[in-house]
Amino acid sequence: MKNVDDLIGSANELADQGLSNGEIADELNVSRETASWLVERGGGTATREPAPTDALEDIHIDWSAFGRDSTRLSYVGRAMADLLGSTDGDNEEIDLVVGIEKAGTPLATTVALELDADLATYAPRKHQWEEGDIDDLSGNFSRNFAEIRDRECYVVDDTITSGTTMTETIEAIAEEGGTPVGCGVLVDKRGVEDLEGVPVESLLQVIRVGQEG
Helix, strand or coil, rough: CCCHHHHHHHHHHHHHCCCCCCHHHHHHHCCCCHHHHHHHCCCCCCCCCCCCHHHCCCCCCCCCHHHHCHHHHHHHHHHHHHHHHHCHHHHHHHEEEEEEEEHHHHHHHHHHHHHCCCEEEEHHHHHCCCCCCHCCCCCCCCCCCHHHHHHHHEEEEECCCCHHHHHHHHHHHHHCCCCCEEEEEECCCCCCECCEEEEEEEEEEEECCCCCC
């Protein structure tokens, strides 16, 4: 995708397939607010007018060049595993990696393979979100993967936009009796060093440079 018009088209294709705004945000690596704006923008409104500030301040991340190729994805997994190891200095003690669905799961799988660790997955509440208060919804861990209780783990996702999903996952792991010791992402759009006291490591960090006023 090369421009906003392409994003609008993709957002509306996903909406036509029945995806929620939260799922669309996850697929396009944008905030929930931007996903809603993209869907609304495609509902008959001309796309060449200036976008509102909240949409312009967001950044779309396309990492499909990695995602569509298993070899490249394995290389990224190795890099993320190495990066996470720098968090606590000894990743040999960590035997569980938690992937945040959807896009974080294949990344977490490659990291877990590199670390010879078990894999757990978490579906965040944003996947159910359309509008209104997201706190009224709940996420869940898949029973098809490893258990969380009494285990230290790494948390893996593709992108941090606001930090809400990663924070939710950290809290959910703690509620299940687990202990997150590090978070790893491909891209951090917010530039955080930690969330809920858990260190965050990113392969790429987005830094906005501009003038105020």
